[in-house]
Amino acid sequence: MKGRFVRNLFESVLLLTALVAVALLSAVLTMHFAIHGAEVRVPALRGMTVSDAGSQTAGLDLNLSVDHRYYSTDVAAGHILTQSPAPGTVVRREWQVRVAVSLGPQKVEVPNVLGMQERTAMMTLRGSGLESGMSAHLADAHDTPGTVIAQDPPPKAHGIEQPSVNLLVASADESAENGYVMPNLEGKSIGAVTHALELAGIKLAPLRYVEIAVQPIVPMAKTSAPPAAVKPLILPGAVIEQQPASGTRIAVGDTVRLSVAR
Numbered sequence: 001m002k003g004r005f006v007r008n009l010f011e012s013v014l015l016l017t018a019l020v021a022v023a024l025l026s027a028v029l030t031m032h033f034a035i036h037g038a039e040v041r042v043p044a045l046r047g048m049t050v051s052d053a054g055s056q057t058a059g060l061d062l063n064l065s066v067d068h069r070y071y072s073t074d075v076a077a078g079h080i081l082t083q084s085p086a087p088g089t090v091v092r093r094e095w096q097v098r099v100a101v102s103l104g105p106q107k108v109e110v111p112n113v114l115g116m117q118e119r120t121a122m123m124t125l126r127g128s129g130l131e132s133g134m135s136a137h138l139a140d141a142h143d144t145p146g147t148v149i150a151q152d153p154p155p156k157a158h159g160i161e162q163p164s165v166n167l168l169v170a171s172a173d174e175s176a177e178n179g180y181v182m183p184n185l186e187g188k189s190i191g192a193v194t195h196a197l198e199l200a201g202i203k204l205a206p207l208r209y210v211e212i213a214v215q216p217i218v219p220m221a222k223t224s225a226p227p228a229a230v231k232p233l234i235l236p237g238a239v240i241e242q243q244p245a246s247g248t249r250i251a252v253g254d255t256v257r258l259s260v261a262r
Contacts, residue, residue, distance in 0.1 A: 040093055084098050110160065131162075137181045
């Protein structure tokens with residue numbers, strides 16, 4: 001009698017243990033499918049039109065945004081040049097996929113804005129289908145303050161990468177002769193930045209390359225306040241950090257240190 005009771009108790013314990021194990025396994029499997037069911041692989045978008053890429057990403061519950069446009073002789077206008085995250089990256093649904101789009105071969109001739117006031121030069125560039133890039137200011141006693149004294153790319157340049165022109169503007173500030181006000185370089189192509197610094201006589205320290213990580217998209221809270229400024233997309237080859245900081249006074253011959261996305 002006692003042996004039967006012990007056996008029944010042992011069988012009950014075994015059954016209870018099995019039920020607990022099944023419940024735990026079910027919970028683990030449920031969590032696994034819940035997590036991985038919300039993940040997708042980023043498709044390869046290079047060469048697609050923005051419309052086709054938008055349809056493909058929407059089908060995967062991903063959000064597509066165009067952050068940059070570049071001239072290209074290899075990719076037709078309106079087709080995608082680069083993307084972030086890279087193809088094959090596993091992300092959560094509703095992730096932001098950011099792309100750069102080709103403008104096709106350069107068709108716009110860079111206008112000559114030398115001698116113009118900075119505002120007039122910017123309007124001239126926009127009227128030509130170009131954008132104003134970086135603006136640096138140099139104390140100059142020989143030119144009217146606010147006058148453009150150098151530009152990059154130069155007038156009538158061909159084979160440029162971006163539809164933007166960097167300007168060097170005369171400043172009335174004589175507190176640091178032969179000096180510059182450091183512009184904001186973040187997000188700018190390292191090629192354009194290097195050329196502009198060389199033009200201004202500023203030295204560039206060996207570049208520091210940093211692997212860029214894609215940050216999750218945080219839903220914006222509903223509020224009546226105006227939205228905060230969104231930080232532009234940082235693509236490989238773009239400046240992500242600078243020393244000295246933007247707005248710092250520097251002189252010809254000084255050294256600038258840059259971190260570049262890779």
